[in-house]
Every structure is written in C-alpha cells, then in structure tokens.
Amino acid sequence: MAARRNVDGFAAGLMLVLCMIWGLQQVAIKAAAHDIVPIMQVGLRSGISASLVAIFMLLRRERFTLKDGTLLPGLVAGTLFAAEFLFVAKGLEHTSASHMAIFLYTSPVFTALGLHLKLPAERLTPRQWLGTGIAFGGIVTAFAGGFLGTAVSPETLKGDFFGILAGAAWGVTTVVIRCSTLSDAPPAKTLIYQLATACAILLAYAAATGQSGAVTMTSVAWGSLIFQAVIVSFASYLAWFWLLTRYFASRLSAFSFMTPLFGVSFGVILLHEPIDRYFAVGAALVLSGITLVSLRSAGRSRDTVPGLAGEEA
Template identity: 30%
Template sequence: MRRRTEKSPIIAQNVSRAQRPVIVVLGTVTVMFLWAICFPLIATGLEFSSPFYFAGMRAFIAGVSLLVPCWLLGRPAPVGIDVWIMLFVVGLTVTSMGFFGMFLASEFIAPGLATVLANTQPLIAALLAYVVLSERLYSRSVIGIVLGFVGIIVVGLGANNNDDGTMAVGIIYILIGALGVAMGNVALKRLAGKVDVPTAMGWQLLIGSVPLLVLAGFMEGGQAVTWSVSFILSLVTVSLLGTSVAFVLWFWLLQYNELNRLNVFSFLTPAFGLLMGVAFFGESIGLLESIGIGLIIIGILLANVRWGR
C-alpha cells in the first residue's frame, strides 16, 4: 500500500527525538513569520492588480511550483476518493475562501491590523478541533476564545471612530478568510499521514485557484493587472515563500503535533505584522484598536497554551 506514504516526513527521519521539539518550534516560528509578510506584500501588489487576479495567480503559481518538482522527483500522487474529497475541501476553504477574505480585506485595512485580525483563526480552529477532532477544550480556552472575539469587536469600534465605516467591511472579509483557514486546518489534520505533503499542498492550491480565477474573469475583466517589477516581486515572494514554503512546512508540522499546540505560536504572526506595519507602512494605532489587539493576542494565548499538566 502506498497510501500512507513514507516520503513525506523527510525532516522526521533525520532528527532525533530530543531534537524534534526544537525543530517544531523553529519551523512553527518560521511559518508565522512567512504568513506575517503576506499582508504587506498583498498591499503592495494590489497597487498594480485587482484582488481576484492577484489571489488566483498567487494560488496557481504556488501550486505549480510544488507540483512540477514533485512530478520530476516521482513523489506519490494522492490516492483514494476520500483523500481527493478532503483535498477539494482544503482547497476551497484554505485557498479559495482564505485568499478571498485576505485579498479583499487588504483594500480596506492596513497590513499590520489585517494580520492581527486574520490570526483570530486559531480561536475558530480551537472550537472546530473540539467538535470535529475531539481535541480537548479547557475552560481557559473558552475564556480565550471569548476574549479574542471581544477584541475583534473593540477593534471594529475603534475603526468606526476613525474612518467612514469602510474598515468594518474589511473586518468582515478578514473573518470570512479566517473561518476558511480554520476549517481547512481541521481538514488538513484529517489528511495527516495519508498523503505526500508537497504533492497534497500543490493540488489543494491548484484546486483553490480555480474559483478565484473564475471570479476574476467574470468580475474584473481583462485589464486587471499592470505588470511592473514591484508587482512581480510581490507576486513571486508571496506565492513561493508566503504560500508554497509556508504551507508545506505547516502541513508537515500538523502531522506530528496537535493543531491547538501549534496554534500556541500564532500570536507571533500579528506581532510580526504589527511591527512591519508600523515600520514600513507608517501605521498608527488608536487606543481602542490597541486594547482590542491586546485582547486578541491574550485570547489566542489562553485558548492554546497548556499551562502545566
């Protein structure tokens, strides 16, 4: 049987049991940083492209960049109708739904704040993991989830005090994307150990790119992209580093760790995102937004950190 492939856990074969926790921490922190750079790159790219074309091209390029090397190296293709169904679920949630929310929100929200709001997905994922995967949900996790969503409301109130209300639209888009990523992470956990990691990620990205490119064709027409050096650099970087590398590394980590344990590190992504937003985009954050951001980060920590046995 090739269905449970031995090719995927490449890293696991080359590190000792003592080294694995260090590898997991370094790998997870790397993923969080790569995801944090996505919103700044998207904000830059949207100056030259409409959102659906940009999102669809990101997913398509990332998918092809994984599938071509997998084919050349002879890595095993996904096998079984149940596996393909889950790949379609992941593609339509993590990629189609996640990118839909992420790229549309970037037209209304500054990159740093967008990164914070997008990373409420671990709070949603904690609930879904409890219901679908039977992972434990402690009382402090419930408190963390409540705090996180109160934080979203506070950020929204602060945003409405500072603009004409368009940021509220962006917050809705962000939450749609976060819901998609959370649902997809649960589906990814069900695929763990059944597929070759880079091949599976390549297929789900390719599958997820189709609805985005179809929407681009119908809604944005044929004049949606102005090709420039800045746009090409943004597109290539967000496609390869922010998508291909990050997704493969994340799925590999999911195979050997509980979803909630990995999500402990998710507070790093909004922290990285805020630092980049302030440093490179001149973002200023008001009092209410600061309180809301603090509640969200505390909520993420409470919902996912295991305090003792």
C-alpha cells in the same frame, strides 16, 4: 491516524518564522496592489506555487494518486482556501486592514471549536481555552488605537463580516485537513490540492468580474509575486502542512495570533505606519495567551488519547 505531539521547541521556532512570513505577505500584497489587484495576485501565486509543488513531488518521486480517498477532501480544502482569500479581497474593499487582520485571525477559534467537537485528542483544557481568549483579547487590544474615536459605518460592518467569513474559512480548512484522509497524506499533496483548486477558482472569478486585465508587471509586482509564490505559498505552506501531520493542530493554530502583530511591525518598518501603546500591550497579551495554550499540563493531560502513548498536551 498518526499520533500527534504537543508543540515543542522546534515546532514553536518554525511557527515563529512562518508567522513572520505570513505577516510580511500582507505588506507585499499592499505594495503591489496598484500594479496587480489582490485577487489576481493570489490567483497567480497559487498557480505558480502549484507548479513548484508538482516539481517538488517529482524530484522526491512522490506518487499523486486519486485512489487514496483524498480527492473529495482535497477539493473541499482547496475551495475553502480560495474562499478565504476571496473574502479577504472583498472585505478590504469596505473595511480597513487593521479590522481585517483582527477578524481574519479569529481562525484559531473556529479551528479549536471544530476540532473540540470532532476529535477527542484535540479537546482543549480550561487553561488552554483561557489562553486562547487572552491571545484574542491581545489582538483586539493591539489594534484598539485604530478604533477609538472612529464611527462604525454600515460599509465597515460589511467588510468586517467578510473578515469573519475569511477567518471561518481558514479555520474550517484546518478542521477538514485534520479530520479527513488528508490528515495522513503527504504535505505536498495536501498543498497542491489547495493551490491548484484556488488558482482555478480565483482566476475564474477575476475573469468573470473583469479584474483579470488589471495587471502591470513592474519590478515591485515581480518582487511581490515571486515572494508570495515561492516563499509564502510554496515553502511556508508546505512547512505548515508538515507540522499538521506531526503536532496538535489546535496548539499550532494558536501561534497564528502572532501573524497580525508581525504584519503591523513590518508595516511600521517598511511602510512607516504609526504605532502606539495599544500594540505593545496587545503583543504581551498575545504571547502570554500562546504560552498558556502551548505549555504542557502537569501529569496526564485530558488531551491524551487512550492507546496513543506520548500525546500529552
């Protein structure tokens, strides 16, 4: 496998942009939910994006062969990708978006645990585990205002459980990519596996459950679908998989803690949702945790793999 680097300024800046995009996609899905049910939005955008990635590969003259050992892990990653968004859609039928944001973004914990067990180069130091814990605590704090004084019903717990499953599916997807032949595959190839598989599974699920006809193509629906297909599922995911081929996945995943904070911020700006002091404190904790996870250790790190020069955490 190719050597990975610690997160540098370029990677951190790109992850910041990606987290902003991923935070905005939740607002886009919500804005168009009355015109296109979420499961159809994700299924359609995956199909459109898969076509864009195929065109991208043709223009770059990238070969798509099934003889390089990527077919099985590609199908597994695609199935997990579909499961993640299926769990999100199901969970939102029972719990609030704030609860879903918290449990979905437990994904870095599942990623870090999986990679810690599978790859010596991805093992986190105590300081970095502390940073992960602080960042997750920041997410809980940021949304605490929405929990106080609210009784937890069985329906809410059911939705929260779907959120945890979505976070686990996302985290395991990263582990599968990092620990298989997809680790060194072209990012576009990894992405097209996920998008094409997810499109087939999600649209089939929508048809089987009678949701495929719940589509009204208004201007809001078109805008949301184009944003999700071109910017989110094509450009941002392609950039994400490119980063995974060059940097430690566990460090990159820690930045995803910022996504729900951006999501809430866009909700305040675009949907006029209220904000409280808990969010401000939580944001500070998240940024502090990410800093702990991402900063280089003094001297030689435990993440350095003998024989792979320059892989310091």
